[in-house]
Amino acid sequence: MSRVGKRPISIPNTVETVVQGSKIVFKNGKNTKELETYGRVQIDLNANELSFKSIDNDPQSRAYWGTYRALANNIVIGMSTGFTKILEINGVGYKAAVAGKILELALGFSHPIKYPIPEGIEISVDKNTITIKGSDKQQIGQIAAEIREFRPPEPYKGKGIKYSDEIIMRKAGKTAKK
The missing domain is CATH 3.90.930.12 (Ribosomal protein L6)
Known part of the structure; x- marks a missing residue:
């Protein structure tokens, strides 16, 4: 049941x-x-x-x-009440900004990534956090996943875009030969 x-x-x-x-x-x-x-x-x-x-x-x-x-x-x-997803950007030189209905991301590529914001969705950027708000839970989750996909967090330095409640398991880097 x-x-x-x-x-x-x-x-x-x-x-x-x-x-x-x-x-x-x-x-x-x-x-x-x-x-x-x-x-x-x-x-x-x-x-x-x-x-x-x-x-x-x-x-x-x-x-x-x-x-x-x-x-x-x-x-x-x-x-x-609406739904909210919060993404964090970690990395030197990684930044985000909202210009009109476009989210501009600088994630270490040779060009900035421009993500169009869909109707009914509100995206705000504060320092290194991206806040996505809206009334459709599925759409909020999909948009957050698409933005995270541009630069997922890597396990060595933790650089990339991650969910605010996501925990990145860190790996040890290479060790020198003795």
């Missing part, structure tokens, strides 16, 4: 939720997000609480039950 799917989602007053058949529509001001369940789970909306039920006891149905509950919860959290 799904431990995730069992828990109901409490919906704040700022997020308006409507169930249309197998689709759930979330509205917050001008933002609108839809979650299509394709009839794989049963949806119950009571006052300010959204809950899901599995259609049958099949393992695939129970997987959908937890998955759709988690996706709906991420939409509600994203619309009410």
Whole structure:
């Protein structure tokens, strides 16, 4: 039985939720997000609480039950508070700056890297940290992974771009022959 799917989602007053058949529509001001369940789970909306039920006891149905509950919860959290990922830049001469809707990265290459910032995403740079904010958890994670991919941290000196909570296991360098 799904431990995730069992828990109901409490919906704040700022997020308006409507169930249309197998689709759930979330509205917050001008933002609108839809979650299509394709009839794989049963949806119950009571006052300010959204809950899901599995259609049958099949393992695939129970997987959908937890998955759709988690996706709906991420939409509600994203619309009410938002998500944040923080990246750190380590290395001599490595720097980042935001110019309009473009993130410019100087990471030791012969040219600066220009990353276009997508709509609905806010990126800010403060010294050696890049903060990515938005309402879509999947999109925030994808953007953070793409930026990290430009120069992943290396294990000898720790130079590169890493997540703020990531721990880099350091390796010992070469030792001289005796």
